[in-house]
Amino acid sequence: MIRATVPAVLREEPQFRLLFAGQALSVLGDRITFVALPFAVLAAGGGLGEVSLVAGAQAFPFFVFSLLAGVVADRRDRRAIMIVSDLVRLLCQLVAGVLLLSGSAEPWQLALLALAYGSADAFFTPAMVGVMPQVVGPVHLQAANALRGLSMSTGLVAGPALAGLLIALFGAGAALLFDAATFAVSIALLARLRPRAVERIEGPPPNLLQGLREGWQEVRSRSWVWTSLGGMSAYHVVVLPSVFVLGPVLMASEYDGAASWAIVVATFGAGSIVGDVLMLRWRPKRAVRASALCLIVASTQAAIIGSGLPIAGIAILEGLSAICVTGFFTLWETSLQEHIPEASLSRVVSYDMFASVGLLPVGAALAGPVAERFGLQETLLGMSAVGILAALAVFCVPSVRRLERGVTVQPTTGPKIVSL
DSSP, X not given: OHHHHSOHHHHHOHHXXXXXXXXXXXXXXXXXXXXXXXHHHHHTTOOHHHHHHHHHHHHHHHHHHHHHHHHHHHHSOHHHHHHHHHHHHHHHHHHHHHHHXXXXXXXXXXXXXXXXXXXXXXXXXXXXXXXXXXXSOGGGHHHHHHHHHHHHHHHHHHHHHHHHHHHHHHOHHHHHHHHHHHHHHHHHHHHTOOOOOOEEESSSOOOHHHHHHHHHHHHHTOHHHHHHHHHHHHIIIIITHIIIIIHHHHHHHHSOTXXXXXXXXXXXHHHHHHHHHHHHHOOOSSHHHHHHXXXXXXXXXXXXXXXXXXXXXXXXXXXXHHHHHHHHHHHHHHHHHHHSOHHHHHHHHHHHHHHTXXXXXXXXXXXXXXXXXXXXXXXXXXXXXXXXXXXXXHHTSHHHHHOOOOOOOOOOSSOEEEOO
């Protein structure tokens, strides 16, 4: 019975078990920090301006370093990059937690620590996505990505609750120290990880600009990649600000404020968990086509929020859209890992992250002024219209509809050497 309920990727991939155990706990810590950081700034004597400054300091390095991070991760040992990233973030949270608990923290100190934290964080994701094919066999890649998504979805539900408890009992500093402890566990498990070596084309390592050009060539040479990046950019820049900016404002003006928004967010988290479990079982033959269909449905999020339906209707539809949101990201990451050469994978992922998460602040900054000009509900409906049109354009690309499942590929020309 136990064997039947444990996913095969956990039973048959011991290296992935190490990676997953550390990251599942680390993700929980990340979700706790997301809630605790504003309270940490307030406890240090800051106000709304200082909260925004610290949040921006943590997010800004990702925009600056994401492309560089991909070049570094393709050139160096990805496991080592992940360990260094975890170590820097551990030290940042440890120092911040001690400063807060001792009563000596100041907002400028937290801003500097957030800047260092964000800089290390920017290097983690390209290395993490790139290392997955080194620890998981091709047949289990989708399940591994789904489990990673499941840990994020579960953390989205459990993290805020645990953060609230820690802050209420011990203060925001204790919550940051908890996050530091999760990084310590992750480092201990990553130290035991033994990823399969990546084969690379022999020759001197590329400089930064050459590495970026080579990564862009991998993107540009595949129409299903660059068009999907365009659709993903539209989703992050146009649709997602409805969740981060306009949704809470609408709930405050037309519903029951934070209570209504909490219902929507909780239902979305539950839908994400359902989607992750589905991705453990459903393996479509044409994963890129399925991801494009998921993106079309995911882009309805803004229109659902602005639909004027009762809060129960909005929550249920948001929960259904969440299934497609998590389905899109799982199938998309799996497709990259199956079709992009391992030696270039992190660079392609870095372009992916730059075009999506890196541009999200642009949309967040524009959403408010646009809504003031055209109205909240009208803007929300327009957001989804733009997102759906962009996703439909992606689906119309022949390679998106026709590309079948692949296996992790290697460079096919020139002599090869084994990476360190």
